[in-house]
Amino acid sequence: MKKSVILGALTVAGLSAGAAAAATLDDVKARGKLNCGVTTGLVGFAAPDANGEWKGFDVAVCRAVAAAVLGDANAVEFVPTTGKTRFTALASGEIDMLARNTTWTFSRDVDLKFTFVGVNYYDGQGFMVPKELGVSSAKDLDGATVCIQTGTTTELNLADFFRANNISYEPVPIETNAEAQQQYLAGACDVYTTDASGLAATRATFENPGDHTLLPEIVSKEPLGPLVRHGDDEWGDVVRWTLNALITAEELGVSSANVGEMASNTNNPEVARLLGTEGELGAMLGLDADWAKRAIETQGNYGEIFAKNIGEETPIGLARGLNAQWTDGGLLYSPPFR
Amino acid sequence: MSTLSDPQQGSFRPSMLLNDTRYRSATLQVIAAVLLALCLFYLYSNLATNLRAAGLNISFAFLGAPAGYDINQTLIDYNSQSTNLRAAMVGILNTLLVAFLACITATVFGVIAGVLRLSNNWLVRKLMAVYVEIFRNIPVLIWIIIIFTIMTAVMPGPRAFRGDEPSSTMFLDLFAFTNRGVYTPGPFFTRGVGGEAGSIVNWLIVIATLIGSFFATRFVTNRANETQAATGERPNTLWTNLALWFVPIIVVLFILGLSWDVPELKGFNFAGGIKIGGPLIALWFALSIYTGAFIAENVRAGILAVSKGQTEAASALGLRPRRVMSLVVLPQAMRVIIPPLISQFLNITKNSSLAIAVGYADITATLGGITLNQTGRAIECVLLLMAFYLIISLLISAGMNVYNNAVKLKER
Secondary structure, eight states, X not given: OTTHHXXXXXXXXXXXXXXXXXXXXXXXXXXXXXXXEEESOBTTTBXXXXXXXXXXXXXXXXXXXXXXXXSOTTOEEEEEEOTTTHHHHHHTTSSSEEXXXXXXXXXXXXXXXXXXXXXXXXXXXXXXXXXXXXXXXXXXOTTEEEEEETTSXXXXXXXXXXXXXXXXXXXXXXXXXXXXXXXXXXXXXXXXXXXXXXXXXXXXTSSOXXXXXXXXXXXXXXXXXXXXXXXXXXXXXHHHHHHHHHHHHHHHTXXXXXXXXXXXXXXOHHHHHHTTSSSSHHHHHTSOTTHHHHHHHHHXXXXXXXXXXXXXXXXXXXXXXXXXXXXXXXXXXXOOXX | OOSOOOOOTTOOOTTHHHHOHHHHHHHHHHHHHHHHHHHHHHHHHHHHHHHHHTTOOOOOGGGGSBOOOOOSOOSSOOOTTSBHHXXXXXXXXXXXXXXXXXXXXXXXXXXXXXXHXXXXXXXXXXXXXXXXXXXXXXXXXXXXXXHHHHHHHHSXXXXXXXXXXXXXXXXXXXXXXXXXXXXXXXXXXXXOSSSTTHHHHHHHHHHHHHHHHHHHHHHHHHHHHHHHHHHSOOOOOHHHHHHHHHHHHHHHHHHHTEEEEOOEEETTEEEXXXXXXXXXXXXXXXXXXXXXXXXXXXXXXXXXXXXHHHHHHHHHTTOOHHHXXXXXXXXXXXXXXXXXXXXXXXXXXXHGGGGGGGTOOOHHHIIIIIIHHHHOOHHHHHHHHHHHXXXXXXXXXXXXXXXXXXXXXXOO
């Protein structure tokens, strides 16, 4: 397949990569850097801070994978992608994985040939309106102008919701969250709709967050999670089990603070297997024994990542809700490490 | 060595394919064609192999599937259950609409600025130079975004029109200028023919009436010219022509019952009337002033290409400057202006694809944007887009060339 790379890039940037990328893990190791696709900027999930350093909930997944694979949580090249460019970037091999508020859907999984490795946030589509409009339900939005990020599942859900309720609206298609925010604040649209978590994150950056309400209707299921290209199962396993390690760590009470101590003296065999002091799980993945330990050490477990970036203590202020551990009545449930 | 070779009867040798000037060009063309075909075949087989390896295929079946998304400006009936093909048609019509509008206004701006840049008035001349240089040297995408941002930031939202003492009021109670676009009264017919589908028929009747008036007045004018040529006396045609223009259309509009639908604040937005969306205005205006600056330079070059003696001779006959320009200089300048004008029209059409920056639903935004993205059929969508722009460009080119042949200097 080597010879086809140049001409293949000329004709269809990217489709040649599907076959050429059967060894992403080796590529990442050889490169010494993980190319991770993120949003162009959504505070709390993925956005550069004042020092230009990427921070956020999705960013932590990228860094955890880099820590597991390369031993350095900072060995990540963040590639900002829009709703429209993200899949091309992944399919073409420009990025090794995508951690970007991307909804796991049938057609993306099956038709677009991607592999969703899990869910790191259970979300649903919501609506935000200015309080002064006095709207209390999304069903009162007949005739409203709605800002919507184009090329997303929310765009399709929106059309379905208004159609199902037999009311009309006028879409204002925009590319990025920042643009949507600007249009919405300028009053060019009455409503902004996207995943409820994204709305909360956007509202947190407003000057007067209290002037805007999130309507109670959640009109869709939006399981958001990292994804990789179809056909490279080894690499898919690495990303999948790194995410699972973060979730399992919270369930088992392993945190960034106590991970060193737990690794050396634990009497829970699953913790020992997770942290590499027992068994050969790391070797099975093609990594060393400390892979999960490094991920947890640098990023913290799932609960810590949640609390630090989007939890109730942060300006974004999201409750755990569906994203609590299964033991606490949520949906987070990692398969066992054995 | 002689460039002519002697005819050699009946002794054709393969080496002659290259050595004989009679065959050489054909040989080279055949070789080039074969190489090109091989190259295309290689690209195609490479694409096919890689698609197969990735488990993908090329299929246009998605065009028949429901699009699932809504569009904010549609010239034909469309809803989210319509097919992707229909969404593409909506986009095509929107592209053609903005390209058509921008071609007209850009030409108007360009001709005015180009002529005024050669004005004898220092201030006017310099102002036009500033206009041309500023707009020509900053990318059109930036103009589109600047104009759109100014519109959304400066104009009031529909909310500002609400309440007993609104902070904004409608202009003459007819027009509303908002950050979502301009709402104007829309005409409709109370006694029109047919129902929903009949509205187009009504407009066709109106257009047919106007065309009829046009030919009638032309007939009257021609008759007047003939009379003048024969007798030396020109009959007064002014009143006849005015009557021919106005009486039929007024009668037709009265019979159809023309009324105006004035926009009104209802719910979240203005309802009724015609909405000219902000994205359309921003795109239209930006393309017009940007391309207008280029056309201005074409017009200036064309005028400068007309010998100064022509102007002097016309002035010596006693023509005023405006008539010198319109009767003597501009007609001769046309042969220089038209060919580059064709490429400017093509540029407008192609630049309209920047519509995506402001959310205008042109073909690049619908077929090449949302449809591509929602179906993942990138290759098919891009191929269709390329075909569309190619066809449109060739059509514009062909049409303008016909016009060029009509106005170019006929050498005898």
